[in-house]
Amino acid sequence: MSAALTLRDVSVQFDTHMALHGVNLQLHAGERVALVGANGSGKSTLLRVAHGLLPVSGGHVSVAAEVHQAMVFQRPHMLRTSVLRFVVWGLWLQGTPWREAHTKAMHALERVGLQDMAERSARTLSGGQQQRLALARAWALQPNFVLLDEPTSSLDPHAKREVERLLTDWVASTQVSLLFSSHNLGQVKRLATRVIYLEAGRVLADLPVDAFFNQPLGDSHPEAHLFLKGELG
Amino acid sequence: MTTFTDTATTALQLLTELDPQLWSIVARSLWVSVLATGLACSLGLVLGAWLGVVRFAGRDVLLTVLNTLLALPSVVVGLLVYLLLSRTGPLGYLGWLFSLKAMVLAQAVLVLPVVTALTRQCVEDAEHSHGEQLRSLGARPWLRSVLLAWDERYALLTVLIAAFGRAISEVGAVMVVGGNIEGFTRVMTTAIALETSKGDLPLALALGLVLMSVVLLLNACISGLRRWRQRMDGAGADSVRGVLA
Numbered sequence: 001m002s003a004a005l006t007l008r009d010v011s012v013q014f015d016t017h018m019a020l021h022g023v024n025l026q027l028h029a030g031e032r033v034a035l036v037g038a039n040g041s042g043k044s045t046l047l048r049v050a051h052g053l054l055p056v057s058g059g060h061v062s063v064a065a066e067v068h069q070a071m072v073f074q075r076p077h078m079l080r081t082s083v084l085r086f087v088v089w090g091l092w093l094q095g096t097p098w099r100e101a102h103t104k105a106m107h108a109l110e111r112v113g114l115q116d117m118a119e120r121s122a123r124t125l126s127g128g129q130q131q132r133l134a135l136a137r138a139w140a141l142q143p144n145f146v147l148l149d150e151p152t153s154s155l156d157p158h159a160k161r162e163v164e165r166l167l168t169d170w171v172a173s174t175q176v177s178l179l180f181s182s183h184n185l186g187q188v189k190r191l192a193t194r195v196i197y198l199e200a201g202r203v204l205a206d207l208p209v210d211a212f213f214n215q216p217l218g219d220s221h222p223e224a225h226l227f228l229k230g231e232l233g
Numbered sequence: 234m235t236t237f238t239d240t241a242t243t244a245l246q247l248l249t250e251l252d253p254q255l256w257s258i259v260a261r262s263l264w265v266s267v268l269a270t271g272l273a274c275s276l277g278l279v280l281g282a283w284l285g286v287v288r289f290a291g292r293d294v295l296l297t298v299l300n301t302l303l304a305l306p307s308v309v310v311g312l313l314v315y316l317l318l319s320r321t322g323p324l325g326y327l328g329w330l331f332s333l334k335a336m337v338l339a340q341a342v343l344v345l346p347v348v349t350a351l352t353r354q355c356v357e358d359a360e361h362s363h364g365e366q367l368r369s370l371g372a373r374p375w376l377r378s379v380l381l382a383w384d385e386r387y388a389l390l391t392v393l394i395a396a397f398g399r400a401i402s403e404v405g406a407v408m409v410v411g412g413n414i415e416g417f418t419r420v421m422t423t424a425i426a427l428e429t430s431k432g433d434l435p436l437a438l439a440l441g442l443v444l445m446s447v448v449l450l451l452n453a454c455i456s457g458l459r460r461w462r463q464r465m466d467g468a469g470a471d472s473v474r475g476v477l478a
Contacts, residue, residue: 053365070369077363080384080466089380093370123466 004029004067004145004177005050010059012045012201019045021201022059027179029144032171034192034209035181037227042201043181047071047147050179070143074150076134083125083133084109084118090137108140109133112166128159135166146170148180152187160184167191185231189213197224236434243435244442255436259443262420265333266401269340273400274393277345281352282382286360286374296353302346307339311409314339318410331412336420339406344396351392356381387462394451394458401447 003026012020020042027033035043048054049061051071063069079086087105092098109115112132117125125133131151138146151167152160164187170176171191182188188195188209195212197205205212205224217225247255284296316322318330318338329335359381367377382389404422411418413427421440428437 048365051369053368073366073369077366079380080386090370093367093372093376095371121465 002064003027004031004064005179006060006062007046007050008060008062010049010061011057012042012049012054013057018201020049020056023201023203025196025203025206027177029177030175032178032191032193033180034188034195035179035198036183036185036188036195037198040200041198043198044074044149045201046198047149047179047181051147067145068141068143069145069147070138070141071147072131072134072138072149072151074153076130078122078125078130078133081122082118083114083120083122086122086133087137087140091140094141104140105136108136111139112136126159128155128162131155131159131163132166135163135170139170143176144174145177145179148178150181150183153183160187164190183231185213185228197221197227199223199227240434240438244439247435247439248442252439255439255443257416258419258421258424258440261333261418262401262422262444263447265336265407265420266340266397268337269400270344270393270397272337272341273344273348273396277348277396278352278382278389278392281349282356282378283375284349284353285356286364286378286381299346299350299353303350305343305346306405307343307403308405308409310343311339311406314342314406314410330410331414331418333411333418335410336407336418339410340400340403343403343406344400347399348392348396351395352382352389355385355388355392359385387458390458391455394454398448398451402444 005025005027007023007025010020010023010025011018023042023046025046035046037043045054049056050063051069052061052063053071079089081089084102084105087108088098088101091101091104096104106115106118109118112135114125114129114133114136117129122130122133135151148167152163155163167178168191171178178191180191182191192209195205195207195209196203197212205217205221207215207221212224213228217228284292284299314335315330317324318327318335319325320330327334329338356378360377364377364381367380372380402422404426407413407418407420408423408426411420411423413419413423419427421444425437425440425444428434428440
């Protein structure tokens with residue numbers, strides 16, 4: 001099976017700091033891959049490289065022709081517009097005619113339960129509602145590959161559960177591929193099929209989710225073992 | 234003190250009795266400054282928004298020049314526009330010297346760097362903050378500059394008001410290119426300078442009061458805009474930033 005996304009020996013350098021260092025990665029359709037690691041380990045950089053938002057300093061990134069990506073950010077910026085138009089703008093920017101975009105946007109808002117707030121200013125939404133709105137916009141674009149940068153890290157527990165439920169429904173209904181970063185290992189267990197552990201810009205473990213959490217990593221992946229030990233206590 | 238009181242009383246009389254000479258000067262001033270601000274904004278907003286997003290070789294040099302132009306003395310602008318419009322100058326064939334058109338042009342040149350530099354800063358801050366999210370949706374630089382400028386429209390309205398304030402309160406450039414001709418190119422600032430030197434203090438003070446009122450009105454507009462914007466964005470929204478901060 002050909003890869004949806006391939007990173008070959010990818011490095012990213014910011015001035016003197018190497019944010020990614022010789023990363024090799026292949027992601028296939030239908031996979032749900034979690035990026036874990038400490039702050040500054042390169043998770044966000046990897047997501048941005050995969051989405052084409054950051055140029056690489058070395059190596060090569062290739063995205064399969066049939067892949068249609070969308071990205072959800074940790075803190076989605078709310079444009080100074082209504083909830084409905086926030087989604088409409090996203091569709092319009094990707095080439096959907098304005099009227100058709102309205103219909104699709106309303107459908108997307110219904111999916112995340114924000115249809116009653118369609119005319120409200122997007123900036124008046126709570127953090128959880130804003131992240132649901134960002135998901136609605138991503139969903140409206142009908143991608144088959146979604147990148148999420150710590151999508152629930154700034155949310156309260158209730159909003160976290162809600163966003164996670166929406167993601168689970170999305171995956172179940174469309175078989176969309178996910179590449180997401182998270183500090184929430186419970187969420188990683190629930191959502192991911194594969195876990196990639198990053199440290200100082202390097203991939204130090206790349207394992208199926210069961211193996212990552214349930215097999216002893218002490219000998220094969222000592223750094224990931226220490227990370228898990230620290231995170232899980 | 235008596236002189237000051239007398240002057241102030243006469244000035245108020247001129248204002249309340251709708252002195253035609255005074256109000257024609259006020260109307261001319263507003264007309265010239267509104268046109269100049271409109272002209273400068275139509276170019277400066279576009280140029281500033283574009284500069285806020287694009288990156289190219291020599292951009293830093295251009296921005297340094299632009300920021301230097303913010304401190305351009307108005308008499309120097311007047312002199313440059315004078316040279317352009319004088320009979321032997323490159324635009325001499327237009328015959329604009331000592332006309333309202335020349336004054337509009339001079340004020341527009343004076344205000345253009347203000348509008349461009351402030352718009353550039355505003356849009357560039359927005360680009361740093363969330364331009365990436367628009368790029369993620371496929372927005373190319375030109376479209377991004379338009380969208381970010383639109384998203385920052387309330388801050389940019391303040392830029393417009395600040396530009397108008399700069400235009401209406403300047404004296405050097407319009408004096409040089411307009412000639413301060415009575416009933417034709419005399420505006421509030423040039424009239425105040427002239428009447429003060431002639432000793433006609435009531436008219437100068439009355440014009441000064443109108444000018445101050447215009448500035449006060451502008452500040453009230455900025456204040457009202459800020460409150461309206463906060464109300465529109467809701468209490469939980471981003472704090473007011475950029476120029477309005």
